Every structure is written in structure tokens, then in C-alpha cells.
Amino acid sequence: MLIDRLKAGGPAIAKQGILVAFILFMIVFSVMSDRFMTTGNVMSVFRQATIIGVIALGVTIVVIGGNLDLSVGSMLSFATVLVVDLHDKIGPELAIPVMVLATLCLGAINGFLIGILRLNSLIVTLGMLSVIQGLVLIYSGGQNVDIANQTDTWFRFFGRGAIFGVATPIIIFLGLALVFHVIMTRMPFGRRVIAVGGNPTASVFSGVPRSRVVFMTYLISALCVAVAAMILGSRVMGSQNNVGQGYELQVLAAVILGGTSLLGGSGSILRTVLGVLMLAFIQNGLILMGQPYYTQWLVTWAVIIIAVWLDVAAKRGRLFSPIA
């Protein structure tokens, strides 16, 4: 019985539930479509998932710290438009640092308002989502931007290059995931983020610099957006004004699917990676099965709800409960 299994192996299932679901999906799609489990398809899905993936890594840290970041989508539009536009004007060697700095400034504004002034992160980042989208339109005057000479620039390396036959975006994504995983599990900063997300008051009473920690999580989130913008700009060699629109929800979906608690204080970088891949493969699988692209929204939502439910059920040891 499911309930007995949940009771017996509660925490174990909660930990592995997403992995089990992931494998199940892969098997189902492999059976339903012979194109699904080909190296070409898998690598291409993986590569496409890296944009959402890299951003989700940063947002995972923000969420573990007890906050939200909904501004990452329009921040991605901002960063991508900026780096692509400046590429031809001042060259990639200057365009990249300028874009990174500008994006970090946006992250610092989030961090200041939420970390230092202690304003509600939902309100602040929802506002920033609109503000930054406005900034992009002011900057670009509504025009889309692109890079004139797309074949000869070394900037193509980030999105289109490969190292030992593995696409650069995949290496960047996995490398960053590993670094963040180590930071969150093996370094003092990670421990402090978990403490602040788990109980901000007790953290302050333990001498944890709460404001600074929260501020840093938003800088990290912005840094991830900057990296994602390099991959995206380099892959497309151009950018629309609203290229990142809606990314914030996909990112959040991946983070939740990875089992990171929206209440803060617990979560895992590696499981976010699983969440990202699962979302990407579900979407790809549905398309290969000939479903219209919007069915993926429905399926994604259902998968998230079930994942969250199983997670909560495992924690309280039963599927339904009138009390916490």
C-alpha cells in the first residue's frame, strides 16, 4: 500500500521520489517515441535546458534563504539584450564585463530592498520584473538586437561551442551546479543561508549577519542570470526585448520540483538539476509524441502538484491530514 510505504520509508521516498518519477518519465517517453532516447535528442534537450537550469541554481539559493526571485525573467531579457547590443559596439571583451556588472547592480537593488530594508521579496521582485522590462524597452527603443558577424566572433563559444565534444552550455551548467552544491553543503556561507531561511530570528540571535546573507543570495541569483544571458545571447546571436518573459515561473517550477521548500531552510542544488532536466524532458517528450506545445503547461503543473503532495505526505506520514 502506498500509505504504508510512505510511513515506512517516508524520508527516503521523499528524497528519491523525484528521481523515481524522472526515470519513469524517461522510460514512458522512450517507449512512446523512438526519437526520444537518441543521443542527438538528449543532448539537444539538455543544452536547451541550461538557460533555465543556470538561473534555477541561483534561485534555489534565494529560496533556501527564505525568499523568492520573480525578477529573473526580465533580468534575463535585460542582460541578453545588453550583451548582444554591446557586442558590436564595444566588442565582446568589454560587453561581457559591462553586462555582468549591470546585472549584478539589479541583483544588488533586490538584495538591498529585501536583505537590508527587509521588504517582502514577492512584492519587491514582482515590481522589479516590470521595472526591468521597462528598462529593456527604454534601452532598446523597442528594437530587437542582433550580432552582425555571427561566425567569426569568439563570443559564439558560450552557446555554440563544445569542449571534448560536450556542448559548452552543458559544461557551464553542470560545473556551476557542482560549485553551488559544494557551497551549500560544505561551506559556511551555505550553512548560514539554510539557517536564515529556516529561522531568521534565531539566526540573528546566533550572530549570523542575516541582511548580508540575504543580500548575497540575490547577487548570486543575478550572477546566474548574467551567465545564462551569455549562453542565450551566444546561441541566438541576437535577442528579442522580451526573450526571458515567463522564465521566472519555469525556473520556480524546476526549483519546486526539485523539492526545495518555498518556506525556506531546506533544499538541494543537485535536486534542482533533476527538476530542471525533468521539466525539459517532459516538454520535449510531449512534443515528440505529437502533442501541441501548450499541453506541456498542463502536464508540468500536474507533475509539480503531485511532487509537492508526495513530499508533504511523506513528511507527515499520511496522504491526507486535517492537521499539519
Next chain:
Amino acid sequence: MTDTNTPALQLQGIVKTFPGVRALDGVDFDVRPGEVHALLGENGAGKSTLMKVLAGMYQPNEGRILIGGQPVQISNPIEAKAQGVVLIHQELSLVPEMSAAENIYLGELPRKGMGRVNWKELYARSNAILERLKCRFRAEVTVANLSIANQQMVEIARALTVDARVVVFDEPTASLTDAEKVVLFDIINDLKSQGVGIVYISHRMDEIFTLSDRITVLRDGQYRGTLTTAETDEDAVTRLMIGRSLDLSRNEAAPDFGKTMLEVRNLSCAPLFEDVSFTVREGEVVGFYGLVGAGRTEIAETLFGLRTPDSGQVFIDGQEVTIASAQDAIGLGISLVPENRKEQGLVLQMNCRDNMTLPQVHNLRAGPFLSNGAELAIFDKYRDKLEIKTPSWKQTAGVLSGGNQQKIVIGKWLSMQPRVLIVDEPTRGIDVGSKSEIHQLLRDLASQGYAVIVISSEMPEVLRVSDRIVAMYHGRVMREFEIDDVTEDSLVQAISGIKASEPA
């Protein structure tokens, strides 16, 4: 067989296990109609778990529950209440924005057609219950505007909306004044005379001996026995509870004070406290005694860098210091064990070790990484020193008993090797066994040369642990007493704002 001989409630052979812990190990318990049956045990002995089983919040692994002689299955608190079993919680669980009446009938508001609330009926019934409890407020008032004691009355009133057979009081007097306790005891006796079975959980021996007819003791999840109150005494109960006698004497070793470690001059943070001056020497315990709201906690928070004073000076080891943040305070060797361990002391979902090492986690490194060995060394040292009972360092702090949680917090701050240790209400909500251990620990720390400040609202506690007592009233220091000169009367006068007539 008359009705009074059938127990109102019987629990037989209840076993409840959690991962790694056998919280209840075959516990028997029964309550007869019209008796007060006290349930005693140290924190972690299983009292709360047993009551949660009774209320249907936990399902027992083994054993059965009988109500009025009939075996029943209780799967949630609503069912429990329908069976006439009502739990009055230790922590208030009221909705502060609603009226007393709405809280009393929460979830079962009287209705009229179309699902509309029958307000007239609601208020009439609620007021009738409040009158029965001799409350002097009306059911129409918003709960947030009531005192804690009156909120507790609302909680009790909730229990009386059904024909209760058994009412469980879990530490009901924790936040009540002496006058309010008298009212509560009247209510309990009143319920008793109406044939209701009362389960009374408390750490306070005097209350248990005034109120109860029988006493059942649990230890480490096991049933230790049931005593008839009239035929036993405190010592016998304590022995059953902690397996030994309590040493309640003061440590009379000649005090050996070192140099002044902390000096506070004219510290003000209006309107919380004003013009506060005192000193603490090495090897000395200074007790801060006063009523809730006298400004003692606020002084501690100011010394710990969490509040900014308007004026005044603080000296540590003779040097004037500025403390602008908790990090400053920690750097200067000040530690604060805060008054509310669940909200301020611990990150409940973090494990025991991580909680303990949190203030110094950035220093416990091997290269850039956390040093597992250094963290475990600290945890093991203070687990052994403070005898913290936990199956592993990986245990989530939230599942430990109150006493063990408090020891984790104390261990956290001792591991910082503080020069000044401030302890705010160290034994609030902690059983007598752990309490006396913590008192002994505070005395030991002083004899090791720590400068200790103990903030407490319990007179026996300050009298037992302090070398000197600072009495506060409304944010001001009223008097300072050497422990040998203090009398209970003079102390009570000082914290009530009555000026001492004798010259200093």
C-alpha cells in the same frame, strides 16, 4: 456497576514509535469521572505524545483507547471532541483577530438558513459558558485585546461547548499570575464536581498536590506507576520521576570573585529601560529579577547588540566598548541564551550539531570548506558535558524535548568560550529534573570563572543560583541585594515598585 466506577477514559498498553525513538513504551493510564489525575514526567518522558495519541493527532502503533468502557478509534481532534475528550493546549491556539465567541465555537458555529452564522445564538451560548467560568469579559470582545490569562479562559471555554467527559490541561498555569491560578483551580474543581474526568499535566509540584487525586509518572516513555496523592509526598514522586532525589540546596562554597568583567553605566533605551547600572565579576552569578515587562530581556538584547541604546556606557574587562551588532557582541565574548528557544534559540529543522556550531561556523574550516571533524568535536564535547539525549547529531533539533533543546542552546553558547554569559529564563517550560541540572550547571560555570547573568521570573530560581540579585521594576533598577541579605519580602517589594525604607 455504577457509572463512577467505570473509568471515563482508559489507555491500555499504548506504544508509539518515531524513527529512532520509542516515545511511548506500553503506557497505561485511566481517568475516573470526577477525579483529577495528574500526569508527571520530565520533558521527553512522553506526556505530550500520550496526549496527542489521546486527541487523535498521533495513531498509536499498539494499544487501545476506551471511553466509558467502549474501545474507540480516534483519528483526529474533531473525533476526540465528539467523544467528549478535549485537550487544552500548552500553547494557545486561538485566532487573535476573531471574537472570543467565534473562537469558542470555531469550526462549529451555530447556523441558521443558507449557511449563515446565527450570531445571536453564538453570543448567547458563548456568554453562558463564560459565565459558568466566572469570566468578567463578554464573548463579543476580540481575543487579541484580552490578557493572556483571559485568552486561556477562552481556550478552556472551548472545551465546554460539548458535554466533556475528559478534559486535559497541559501546563495550564505556565502564563498565569497567582490570582488567575486560583480562578483556574476553582474551575477545575467545578468541572470535577460535575463528574468530568480531569487530566492535569504540570511541572509544578505544589499545584499537583493541591489539585490532584492521583498521580501517574512517566519516565523515558515508560509507565513508572500511579500514586494516590493523599498517601504520598513530593520526594516520592520526584524519585519515581527522575530516579533519584533532588538536591535543592544552594551551593554554599565560599564565593571567589575575580575582576569586574562587565560594567554597565547609566544605560538607557527609553521607554524600555532607563539609567541602568550594574557590574558582573568573574565567577559571579548576577540574577535579574522582576515582573514580565520590567525591561530585563531588553537589557540583555542591548548588550548583545540587537538593540541600540540611547545613552550609557558598557565596559568589558575595563575597556569601553561599542556593541552595534550580535557579531560585535560575540567578538567581545558576550553570549546570550535567549528566552524563547523555539523562536530565538534554534533553527528547528536544522540538525543538533549545525545548530550548536552556528555562531562560529565560519571559523570551523579546513581551507575554504567546513571541517566536519571540528564541528563534531564541539558537538560531542557539549553533548557529553551537558548530557544531551539525542540518538545522533543528525537529529532535527525540533523533535527533541524542551530540556534537551535548551541544552543545545546552552552548549552553543558555552562553545563560544564567552567572557560574559547571559541566560534569559533558562528553565522556562522545563521539568524539575532538567531544571536542577541547569541550575547546577550555572553554578559550576561561575565557579569556573565565567561572569554570568541570569534573568528569571521565578523567585526560587534567582535565589538558588545568584550571588547578587538586581531587582527591576518598569525599566529601572530598584535595588541590588547580596544573596545573604535578601529576603523574599524585600525582593517582592522591590519588583513591585515599593521603595525600600531602610538606608542602603
